[in-house]
Amino acid sequence: MRRMWLVALLMLLSAGLLQGQEGKRLLAVCSTTQVADFTRQVVGDRWEVRSILAPGQDPHVYEIKPGDSQLVSQADLCVENGWHLEGKEWMSKLAHGANKPLVTGVEGLEPLKIEGEGITLQDPHAWFTPLNAATYVRNIVRGVSTIDPEHKAEYEARAELYLNQLRTLHLWIQRQVSQLPPSQRVLVTSHDAFGYFCAGYGFVSKSPTGWSTGDEVGGGATPERQRQVAESLRQFGVKAIFVETSVNPKLIRQIANDAGVQIGGELYSDSMGPPGSAGETYIGMMRENVLTIVHALK
Template sequence: MRRGSRQVGWGWRILLIVVIAWGLSACAPTERRVQAAELANRRIRVTATTTIVADLVRQIGGDRVEVISLMGPGVDPHLYKARESDVWKLMRADLIVYHGLHLEARMADVLAGMNRWALVVAVGEAIPPEQLRYPPGERIPDPHIWFDVRLWKRAAEPVAQALSRLDPTHAPQYRARLLAYQQELDLLDAWIRTEVQRIPPEQRVLVTSHDAFGYFGQAYGFEVRGLLGISTAAEAGLADVQALADFLARRRIRAIFVETSVPLRYLEAVQEAARARGWSVQVSGPLFSDALGDPGSPEGTYIGMIRHNVQTILQALQGE
């Protein structure tokens, strides 16, 4: 097991011990469950793992939900370590929503212990297995499904279902918001497909810090390369840097993209290695991959983040 994964695992194991100990000393699970009549008269308290998942809950729940995210802007979920404050955030929740598909490392162990006291939902489970991407040599699926807008449209459905289950009084409202948001996502998907046509097919090569954009490439016609794998838990080796630099020089790729949640130094090493081969490549971006931007900014929502990424990619690959 790599060092980064081991550190994350121990952090979540400690939190799991705290959760179990709290549960044994607390009231019975049937007493912890909040009654639908109570939720009909107050906002549903939701704890989400990532900023992307938290935004999805807000879009579907509207003013009926109070959402807390364990991870903030720029936080890498692959490397996230549990904190003491996370215990309170999980314990107070009526609904816990996480991504799943191994994005949150060992967090699934903790959440399995929470489903006795709160409704727990993994949005990634809404994606049919045959639509999941498995990079070469990987035994677990690529979790970055949100980069195919059509898949994220499906991921919204279990959120609406969970809210309706907890609060059936307002189920029509959640359903209406789901349908409205899915229509927005249809428009976003169509916009992306139109915009990428501005880039000649031979220039549609997206090189990023880690392999987060595979679904984007499959959906919108890009060849995608990442220095790191689908998880950022492992360091890039010299061979990885040299191989990517060879690719850039051979294909005459003009731009590579740094991500907000991955250190710049990785791509700076690639840039230097390409320069040693007589090819100058620009480090562009940043792109938002595993986390949204700051609250209140255009990139602070999923739709705003996707639009920012597409516009940034177009500007760099077109040489504008």
């Protein structure tokens, strides 16, 4: 009898251990809020998804913290944007330092080029069209399916639905933007994050002469440079310019006032909005950006 009880106890313990293993969620650690949202759309509740950047933080100037290395050391997969969005390649360094597999969202896309401090760079802000965002999603599907092939069909099914939503978003943006005549599609923002949006939807993207997108917008600004920026804004002849939620708007508002132009509103750029805000998801941030731009420029 004692032996039967022992066998039964071992079977129960074994079943409980297996159940615990099956119930353990995998961990994806993402660099930015956008790639974290794309990842959640693919993995659902099967994975835990963590973003190193919090809403409102700037990936260009982010400095690695001790807790970041600890978090990445526990990851089953890391996901980054790529093309140097993560300044000094901080996400790649974290993943490679911990010997973790890394998905790069922009892989397979054709980059736009931007000029920075006398050199030509790949514009990393590729997610600003839903058609490009679809490439991020497909790259993530491949990455998570490699780690967890047993649930590949599930990840592909979630991605199929989300890709349909991205196509709908693209068509909706086209309809909204069509309210603006081409002559009014001039987008002036506080740094050059909207190149793909402008190229995709018929806008001209302009950056004021003398402005800086270095160590951050307006960095090292002098009275003479501020005067140059204000004069440049007046020459653009736009109804409004826009600030971004991931940069300090104080100097931008001052220069807009000097130039006699309106601030058309805040746009989500390198970061999505906080939980509970209209821009807490990728689709939400794109929707709110388009509504803000069209309303201000009409």
